[in-house]
Amino acid sequence: MTATDRTTTAGEPILRLEDLGVTFSSETGDVPAVRGVSLHVRPGETLALVGESGSGKSTVALASIGLLPDNARATGRALLGSTDVVGAAERDLASLRGRTVSMVFQEPATALDPLTRIGAQIAEVVRNHRRIAAKEADALAVDLLRRVGIPDPERRARAFPFELSGGQRQRVVIAMAIANDPGLLIADEPTTALDVTVQAEILDLLRRLAVESGTGVLLVTHNMGVVADFADRVAVMLQGRIVETGPVEDVLLRPEHEYTKRLLAAVPRLAVAPAAVPAAAKDGAAAGSQDRPEAGSQDGPRTGTEAGAESATPAPEVPLPRYAARARKANTDTAQGSAAGHEPVVDLRDVTVVYGRRIGAVRALDGVSLNVRPGETVGLVGESGSGKSTAARVALGLIRPTSGTVTLFGSDLRRTRARARRELRSGIGVVLQDPVASLDARMTVLECIAEPLRVHRRGMSAKERQEQVGALLERVRLPRSFAQRAPRELSGGQRQRVSLARALALEPKLLVADEPTSALDVSVQEAVLEVITELQDELGFACLFVSHDLAVVQHFAERVVVMRSGRIEEQGGTMDTLLHPGTDYTRRLLAAVPVPDPVLQRRRRAARLAATAGAAAGGAGATA
Amino acid sequence: MSAVVQSGQLPGGTGPSAGAEADGAGVSGLRLAVRRFSRNRLAVIGLAVVVLFFLFCFAGPLLYSTDQTHTALTSANLGPSGSHLLGTDAVGHDELGRLMYGGKVSLVVGLAAGVLATVIGTLWGAAAGYAGGWVDAVMMRVVDAGIAIPALFILLVISAIATPGVWGLILILGLVSWLVPSRLVRAETLTLKNRDYVHTLRAIGGSHTRAIGRHILPNSVSTVVVAATFQVADAILLVAYVSYLGLGLQPPKTDWGGMLSAGLSATYSGRWWLIVPPGLAVILVVCAFNAIGDGLRDAFDVRGRG
Numbered sequence: 001m002t003a004t005d006r007t008t009t010a011g012e013p014i015l016r017l018e019d020l021g022v023t024f025s026s027e028t029g030d031v032p033a034v035r036g037v038s039l040h041v042r043p044g045e046t047l048a049l050v051g052e053s054g055s056g057k058s059t060v061a062l063a064s065i066g067l068l069p070d071n072a073r074a075t076g077r078a079l080l081g082s083t084d085v086v087g088a089a090e091r092d093l094a095s096l097r098g099r100t101v102s103m104v105f106q107e108p109a110t111a112l113d114p115l116t117r118i119g120a121q122i123a124e125v126v127r128n129h130r131r132i133a134a135k136e137a138d139a140l141a142v143d144l145l146r147r148v149g150i151p152d153p154e155r156r157a158r159a160f161p162f163e164l165s166g167g168q169r170q171r172v173v174i175a176m177a178i179a180n181d182p183g184l185l186i187a188d189e190p191t192t193a194l195d196v197t198v199q200a201e202i203l204d205l206l207r208r209l210a211v212e213s214g215t216g217v218l219l220v221t222h223n224m225g226v227v228a229d230f231a232d233r234v235a236v237m238l239q240g241r242i243v244e245t246g247p248v249e250d251v252l253l254r255p256e257h258e259y260t261k262r263l264l265a266a267v268p269r270l271a272v273a274p275a276a277v278p279a280a281a282k283d284g285a286a287a288g289s290q291d292r293p294e295a296g297s298q299d300g301p302r303t304g305t306e307a308g309a310e311s312a313t314p315a316p317e318v319p320l321p322r323y324a325a326r327a328r329k330a331n332t333d334t335a336q337g338s339a340a341g342h343e344p345v346v347d348l349r350d351v352t353v354v355y356g357r358r359i360g361a362v363r364a365l366d367g368v369s370l371n372v373r374p375g376e377t378v379g380l381v382g383e384s385g386s387g388k389s390t391a392a393r394v395a396l397g398l399i400r401p402t403s404g405t406v407t408l409f410g411s412d413l414r415r416t417r418a419r420a421r422r423e424l425r426s427g428i429g430v431v432l433q434d435p436v437a438s439l440d441a442r443m444t445v446l447e448c449i450a451e452p453l454r455v456h457r458r459g460m461s462a463k464e465r466q467e468q469v470g471a472l473l474e475r476v477r478l479p480r481s482f483a484q485r486a487p488r489e490l491s492g493g494q495r496q497r498v499s500l501a502r503a504l505a506l507e508p509k510l511l512v513a514d515e516p517t518s519a520l521d522v523s524v525q526e527a528v529l530e531v532i533t534e535l536q537d538e539l540g541f542a543c544l545f546v547s548h549d550l551a552v553v554q555h556f557a558e559r560v561v562v563m564r565s566g567r568i569e570e571q572g573g574t575m576d577t578l579l580h581p582g583t584d585y586t587r588r589l590l591a592a593v594p595v596p597d598p599v600l601q602r603r604r605r606a607a608r609l610a611a612t613a614g615a616a617a618g619g620a621g622a623t624a
Numbered sequence: 625m626s627a628v629v630q631s632g633q634l635p636g637g638t639g640p641s642a643g644a645e646a647d648g649a650g651v652s653g654l655r656l657a658v659r660r661f662s663r664n665r666l667a668v669i670g671l672a673v674v675v676l677f678f679l680f681c682f683a684g685p686l687l688y689s690t691d692q693t694h695t696a697l698t699s700a701n702l703g704p705s706g707s708h709l710l711g712t713d714a715v716g717h718d719e720l721g722r723l724m725y726g727g728k729v730s731l732v733v734g735l736a737a738g739v740l741a742t743v744i745g746t747l748w749g750a751a752a753g754y755a756g757g758w759v760d761a762v763m764m765r766v767v768d769a770g771i772a773i774p775a776l777f778i779l780l781v782i783s784a785i786a787t788p789g790v791w792g793l794i795l796i797l798g799l800v801s802w803l804v805p806s807r808l809v810r811a812e813t814l815t816l817k818n819r820d821y822v823h824t825l826r827a828i829g830g831s832h833t834r835a836i837g838r839h840i841l842p843n844s845v846s847t848v849v850v851a852a853t854f855q856v857a858d859a860i861l862l863v864a865y866v867s868y869l870g871l872g873l874q875p876p877k878t879d880w881g882g883m884l885s886a887g888l889s890a891t892y893s894g895r896w897w898l899i900v901p902p903g904l905a906v907i908l909v910v911c912a913f914n915a916i917g918d919g920l921r922d923a924f925d926v927r928g929r930g
Contacts, residue, residue, distance in 0.1 A: 396827040425829030
């Protein structure tokens, strides 16, 4: 089933938006969120609505199903079949929802009632729209669970949501959405809360369902890889308007609008090696980095070589972000030279962290040994629950290991006194994931950045502090005038830079960054990573970089540590490990990452499905 | 992007963000809270009532001066008239003047005791929540035990042993009513201590004192302010209870509760002016403080009272 023969399944559009506008009234006045959006979705077709946060893509989805919040006003037309959702009575909408159109939300944890068995929840959805006996509805529910790939559906129907994994919950949510064979399925970031391997399975499922039943899908996402994997057509949104729309190959491979080009250029791309010819790819990667002096210029699409891309691909450009250059360089002359002779800034030896006691005990970390040498960047990757954040927190001294030793700047943390330990910690800088929670909303930017100085440089005068904060702000490329602002007034990317400035205040020897960019849009992520890279070149600190995004780590880190359920699966030079993984797990992890190139992605998907079909004859769905 | 990057986004990137996060941007949190509070009519009325009562009690005697120390038995039990707007009581004190005089005590004791209770509760709750583990368990069991004993019972026992003055009353009321705020603040602390900025501070070697003093307490200030308002209302009511039972301040000093108690004997002789004014005053002030508390809670958007 290729994209082309799906788009030709013509017919009356199931969803047609005509000049849709949505305005929110807030305490600070009216805010237009969507302006003049027109689009359509035909049966059996998937339209992806992409854009960065605040572009209005979710608002369009909500308006299409009549679920806008009370303070929103919609104008224009949103035709579902023959009914105009804009201005429709709640009664009419209720009969449409679930039957003509249904929705899959981002967070499967909150989409299900925690106190009702999943079979009953699905049966309820069925009986909302069809007058059938309870027994029949229950049987249908089991059937639906089977269709969405829940193993042993008869027994699982009696399970409560908490007994299921995130991926299985999302399958249940999808089962509820398709219970009444809707003509249109609206999926708002359906895989964003899931790990990549689970994401790949959910996307496979959605694709199969859409093809089987001829359902139209409106997919809202920020992930270009997901778009390439799943969509037939793409509409790109910017500030409430659609700036470009077209078939997925056209938009992703030959974007026309300036914004789409920039957006695509900012997406970190995973360089992949063909399974057959590893040696050639290795050479390619090495060569690629040498003839890349300064990748890309400010505007226009960046040029880059197809480092390590599949040899058979019709030369798809793999533009590299600027923060990649350094990592690539270090990779080619390998980390050995710089590493030898220096003792690690942080060294975890055989660290185990156990939560709880006896039967309830959970091993969050199990015999983990890793280190970071001066000046190098180590990427710590893994899926949720793999223990990567726990490992970072052990390194930070926030979590005391149950056994094993942590050596920070050459001193064993267990053997140092409290005061000395505090002194040691002045050599660490920290940037954490959540841009909102990282800064105290009651403080100004100045106070936030000055905090480490107040802790460790007691003698400093207010004036000196102010001067230093100004200098730090400039370092992270923010204007000095930001010092007096409140964090609330800053965007996510600006806040993370303030966090970075705070982390650098004491000129640390080690920066620990726990998913510092995963809450940010790709363009902002690129800018933040660039700043970190530049400062690292300038100041020479080491970096322990925790991320779930393999593409980012591949470009950003020199060494990579792959973790899985509290253990280290493998570690080594980034290019070696991520191009030629030594373990099945890493291979699967890499195969599941969708790349933002529909042609390449289609081939990767086929290869992945073939691999799992071969391997999973025995235990299919075990990873869901 | 060589020079200063003004916005963290792409040049053409996210501009004005969607309505969902329109709240904020340029408007300070405090100003927003003030605006929300002023939109709550009941809360504004409550604030007006409290301000008027303060003026009445503290500025009132300047305009309407009366003798509240010496008895004047010749003019006892007079009804409302031109010279005594609300009549006089059994020992000849002018009732309107006494309402001001007693109100001073009620308001001051209520306010001070409410604030004291909140301060104790805040420190206790913050310490327990931040420390966690067995320290938290022990501290909160103390609170549970305290809540299990009715405050009124403790007050009666203490009053039976000693006769407290104004300061004594404040201290005693403060010491029996800090339990509820301590629970609120502990709950707040539990979430705040896991904020990333606290983790960051701890990771670079910041002290516990700094984490509590600079981050946790300032961020729970809205909870604390709301709790304090309700505490003041409760304390005013408690003062009235205690005095009504004759265990509070001794005459000629009095407060609204004491006035009610003194007027009790007049219930059946039709001398309503001894009962209705102080009763109304207590009801109005307590309701007003509660309305302010509700308004503040909505303005700060913190969860309900404990």
